[in-house]
Amino acid sequence: MSDQATNDRIQDYVNKDDVVLFMKGTPIFPQCGFSSVVSQVLDHLQVKFQSYNVLDDMDLRQGIKEFSDWPTIPQLYVKGEFVGGCDIVREMFESGELQQLMTDKNVARAS
Secondary structure, three states: OOOHHHHHHHHHHHHHOOEEEEEOEOOOOEOOHHHHHHHHHHHHHOEOOEEEEHHHOHHHHHHHHHHHOOOOOOEEEEOOEEEEOHHHHHHHHHHOHHHHHHHHOOOOEOO
């Protein structure tokens, strides 16, 4: 069970930035194919996002799964709301839903 401090820290991360990606590795050097796909989709959409490498922090790695009640990483949050993992993000991107979500939520573009 994740402790309250980890839960609070995750909540702060999710609230601080419009788009937050919890991933294995970094956008420049992803450590798993699924994290790479989601990072590439966000880059393609040219949205500004903050990423957190769960491989650097075991509390975060376990805590994010409990926080979202979602068993896998990566996990994408937009404006504080959990969107999903790789398959959901990919499907939303292919259908145009993800682009619409970013527009509807007024997500900042990457500079």
